[in-house]
Amino acid sequence: MENNLLYHVYFDCGLTTKEEVHTFISEMVCQEDPSQQEEIINQLNDRDMAGSTLIAEHVMLPHIESDKIKKSQIMFIRLANPILSWNWQTKDIRLLIVILLKENEDEQVKKRISSFTRTLADEAYLSRLLNCSDEETLNKEIKKT
Amino acid sequence: MKIVGVAACTVGIAHTYIAQEKLENAGKKAGHEISVETQGTIGTESELTQEQIAEADIVIIAADVKIAGRERFEGKRIIQVTTEIAVKSPNKLIEKAVEVVNQKN
Numbered sequence: 001m002e003n004n005l006l007y008h009v010y011f012d013c014g015l016t017t018k019e020e021v022h023t024f025i026s027e028m029v030c031q032e033d034p035s036q037q038e039e040i041i042n043q044l045n046d047r048d049m050a051g052s053t054l055i056a057e058h059v060m061l062p063h064i065e066s067d068k069i070k071k072s073q074i075m076f077i078r079l080a081n082p083i084l085s086w087n088w089q090t091k092d093i094r095l096l097i098v099i100l101l102k103e104n105e106d107e108q109v110k111k112r113i114s115s116f117t118r119t120l121a122d123e124a125y126l127s128r129l130l131n132c133s134d135e136e137t138l139n140k141e142i143k144k145t
Numbered sequence: 146m147k148i149v150g151v152a153a154c155t156v157g158i159a160h161t162y163i164a165q166e167k168l169e170n171a172g173k174k175a176g177h178e179i180s181v182e183t184q185g186t187i188g189t190e191s192e193l194t195q196e197q198i199a200e201a202d203i204v205i206i207a208a209d210v211k212i213a214g215r216e217r218f219e220g221k222r223i224i225q226v227t228t229e230i231a232v233k234s235p236n237k238l239i240e241k242a243v244e245v246v247n248q249k250n
Binding site for chain 1: 155156157158159160161162163165166167170183185186187209227228229232233
């Protein structure tokens with residue numbers, strides 16, 4: 001199975017608010033059907049409101065499972081400048097790791113994603129991802145499961 | 146000390162597995178024997194055995210949803226938190242578990 005099909009890196013993204021991030025994700029997900037963007041944004045907002053997706057200082061992990069997602073993927077969004085205020089309690093966000101799971105996804109793909117997710121428990125690894133100075137380095141650092 | 150746990154989050158693809166890893170790492174680092182079952186989008190993995198549950202001094206449930214098989218822990222001392230707590234403060238959670246067990250003794 002092609003690893004590169006699952007992982008996408010967006011480096012130096014000029015997104016400045018949570019709303020811009022959610023819109024960006026929806027645009028990437030719904031390239032073939034922009035009419036579905038609003039639903040993706042709603043789902044991301046719902047997940048965000050259900051509980052914090054902050055997994056380490058400066059790092060967020062937005063994630064949804066949706067029938068609007070045609071292909072499961074993991075997006076790395078490294079921001080050009082930190083989002084100083086994500087919401088009232090979450091500040092200074094620099095890296096977003098976004099998990100987008102297609103509804104009724106194949107079990108093998110789910111297992112690959114869960115294996116990848118487990119790697120995010122390693123704070124030293126997250127710190128390396130956070131401090132990559134260029135896209136190539138970030139791509140090399142990602143533990144592609 | 147012997148600890149068992151269950152991790153389960155809403156979507157079942159992210160916090161469940163990070164919580165499991167973090168709890169197991171924090172528990173082992175503190176010198177405890179720990180096993181955490183995950184109830185995620187794949188289903189149940191690392192399922193706890195009856196023996197593990199019987200021998201456990203405490204149960205940690207890190208969940209944002211109702212877990213399956215909670216009745217297995219009847220009569221055991223249980224700490225229940227959200228996955229967010231397990232992800233953000235695993236060491237403190239293990240310390241709390243030790244505190245609770247010591248209070249019991």
